[in-house]
Amino acid sequence: MEEIKVSPDYNWFRSTVPLKRIIVDDDDSKVWSLYDAGPKSIRCPIIFFPPLQYPVYWDLMEFCDGFRKLLDHLQLDKVHLFGASLGGFLAQKFAECTHKSPRVHSLILCNSFSDTSIFNQTWTANSFWLMPAFMLKKIVLGNFSKGPVDPKMADAIDFMVDRLESLNQSDLASRLTLNCQNSYVEPHKIKDVAVTIIDVFDQSALSLEAKEEMYKLYPNARRAHLKTGGNFPYLCRSLHLPSSSQTLCKVMPFQMVAQLVSCCWTFIT
Secondary structure (H helix, E strand, O other): OHHHHOOHHHHHHHHHOOEEEEOOOOOOOOOEEEEOOOOOOOOOOEEEEOOOEOOOOOOHHHHHHHHHHHHHHOOOOOEEEEEEOHHHHHHHHHHHHOOOOOOEEEEEEEOOOOEHHHHOOOOOHHHHHHOOHHHHHHHHHOOOOOOOOOHHHHHHHHHHHHHHHOOOHHHHHHHHHHHHOOOEOOHHHHOOOEEEEEEEOOOOOOOHHHHHHHHHHOOOOEEEEEOOOOOOHHHHOHHHHHHHOHHHHHHOOHHHHHHHHHHOOOOOO
8 A cells, every 4th residue: 555655656646636626416515526637728638437536426317417517517518538347337327328418528448347237236236325334345345356466456455445444434335326226338329439448357356247248338449458457457557558548648648647547546436
């Protein structure tokens, strides 16, 4: 954990890039938190899921409506979305939800999925709000790698465990609810969105079947495979990610991309 926290890139990012807090819902307890980085002249920027921290939402459509309001507030007509795990699923659902008036230019999906049934938890999704925080954390930690890993992967896991400890019960319960409530992506609604799929060959929370389903869903997608990286390749293999997606480097400088990917993933989805 200390390796990441004391790294020059991480400290540069946290000391240089402002963290903004924005309210777009009628409920002023629902606060969006985002790091505002990159040239202001770009009108179709990249938004990363995470570190964009979203409020407590218990329903996918409620999340999509809130994110649409956020884009309206930021005066952004279209964006590129980079989503990891649940973040990738939410990005797909937002693209699907806004397909009649498209707001997504492209999707970059890292270790993501298209159908929540792969977790076999749809029957418990509506009960997460009742569970205490320690039990919810145990559910999340159950998906982390347990065997021996290289030092960079170990640092990534430690860092994310530390971030997990910072989330309260509502944050954890709502994210697990969105992750597990019965839902799937309807690909015909986002067939015109450019898609890049990034995944790893080693062990992660996603099964081989889930990865193959993504390939079938997006047969024309660009694919970027990392030999290793586990659940958090954006932390432990961050230098490989910018070259995996040319879209990133088209809208901001390579150095900024590398610093963003390696530094700003500070909230677990």
